[in-house]
Structures are given as C-alpha cells and as structure tokens.
Amino acid sequence: MAEYETPEFYPVPFPDGLPTIELQRLSLARLMNDDVDQARRLFEICTREGFFYLDLTDHPKGLKLLHGAHSVHRVGQEVFKVPMAEKYKFEPRASYETGLLDTGYKELGLDSEGNCNKLELLNISQAGFFSGLEDYTLPSWLAPQEALFRSTLQTANVIHNVILAILERGLALPTGAFTSLHRLVDRSGDFLRILHYPAPKDGKPHAHPPTPAHRDAVSVALLFCWQGGLQITDSTAPVDHTVEEPEDTWFFVPPLPGHVIVNLGLVMEVLSGNVLRAGKHRVVTPPGPQGLHDRLSVLISARPEENTPMRALTSPKIPQKNPEDDPSGGEEVLSAKEWGIQQVLKTVHNIRRQNNEPLSQ
C-alpha cells in the first residue's frame, strides 16, 4: 500500500450501481512542468463543468498537501467533540450575518438537545495568519494545530496559483493578472474549512441535502473527501433556486485516493466575463451503508484580495460589455469582500429556507 493511502478514512466502500460521473484526471507534476496538453485540458474543463480530479501523488508539493489534508482530517475526527458552548466561542467575523465564512465555527442544523445533526464547519483564515494585519488567535482547542493549518494553507496557495497561472495564460491575460490577486499574504477571504456531517441518528438519509445546490463564492477550491455524498449536475436550472434541478440530473463524484477534487468558483466567472464556468454542486447524505458513518471533508479555497473590483478583466479573449448597451450606465462594481459576503449570505439563507428556519439567526 502506498504511504499516502489512508484506508481508515474509508469505513465502507462507495456502493456500486449509483449514477456517478467520471471526472477527468489531471496531474500536478505535468501542470507544474508546463505540459502544454495538460494545461489545455485544464483550461477546457474550466470553460465547461469546472470540476476535475488532480493527482497529487506525482509531485512533492502535492504529496505535502495530501499529507496536510490527512492530518487535518485526523484533527477533524477529534475537535468537533468539543462541547457546543466552546465551539460557539470561536466566532465568525462580525460583519453582516456570516461575513465571508472564512473564520470561526458555524453549525447549520441542531437537534432538540442542541447538538449539531446536519453540518458544522470550522473555518481557519489564511489572512489571519499571513496578512500581518490582524491578531488572529485560535481557541485553545485548536491552537495546537496552528503550524499544521499554516503549512497546509501555504502549500494549497502554491497549487491554487499553478491553476490560476494556467487560466490567465488561456485567457491571454498579462502574467500575474490572476496570481497577483491571490498572494498568500493578501487580506482576502481565503480559508481552510473542515466540514463535519454527523450520520443521521435514525440511519435514514436526510430529506434535504445538508449542503444544497450552490456554486462556491471563491476563485478556486481544493476539496478533499473520503465518503461519498458530493454530487454535480448537468441541469441548466438557474442558480437562484427558483427552479430545483431534477433529481435525475445529479451525479455522484466518488472520492479518489491520492487526488483532490478541484472546482472553479464564481469569482472566476466574473473576472473572465463568463468564459470560465463555476461548477454547481451539493452534498447529500453518503450513499448506502456509508450513510451510517459521519462524513468529514477538508476544503481549501482561494479568493481574490478583498478590494479587487468584481468585474471582467480586459483581454481579446474576454467579451467586453458595451456601455451603450446598458442604459442604466452600468451596474455598481462591488469589491471582492462586499460581493463575497452577498454570495455567502444567499447560500446560508437557502439552507435555512430548506430547513424551514428563520432567515436571520
């Protein structure tokens, strides 16, 4: 068995016979070695489904990230056991309701005893550690993991930027057009997130997906998971949730050992004038007997520096809006921070609506 394999994270195999999608597999080593064909495939995927598997086992940076994610998984197995009252003390930023969900604890569903029964998140802020602009202190039950979180965020930032550099070349943008907006030290909403989906107590799948259909309000997301549950859709239903995607348009993306699932976020749609596409996805209760086990995932996402104007960049490959087509004189351009808060709030409200909970809590 290869040293990066972690069979203990896979309590039950992914069941056969389910609708699954075979995402393309790209190689980190080939992307990092400027392999032209591999870069072309990456660009094409990002103009279509916006989801792919990235093999991390063929490059030292990839192996480093993989080991980091495994260690974070082990941390996740322990830290969610901390009493709820302690977890609530690790607060999200106090802007609007949720801020950018880049730091702090958040649960999305409680049982009658006040314990989380659906989904809880721990967010660790990259800017908190690296921007030098804040005094970022983790609660005592997370503080021993600071070095692990720092090194995992740092390695992920390198890989985010490998992908962003390929996308800026594909769009014929000047070198640095994307990467200079995603520096490790920027003030941004970048985060490392541990997600915990407790297994339903009655053993039956949740009536509603614990994470409903959405696209991430980020630039690039790196998702590690070990249980099934992640699904993507080929439905063209609008993302405003006025129309539900038909059930038969959802396909499972099974976890693949040694690989991270990469998905492009909505920021890249905006900056590329919709040439690049963010992948719509959701997370349902893990299928079959996997549903009897808690699900943990680790998500490491890059966002642009918080003052970045959220509008299309200029390039011959990016269709430019003609101001004469817009009698209102153009929409207000939000900063990455304002825009991100709006997007996160939409997703959180959608979860609450689905759970029949009041919208502000």
Ligand SMILES: O=C(O)CCC(=O)C(=O)O
């Ligand atoms: O837990 C997962 O597998 C995905 C979570 C997700 O989509 C998100 O937090 O945006």
Ligand SMILES: [Fe+2]
């Ligand atoms: Fe997501």
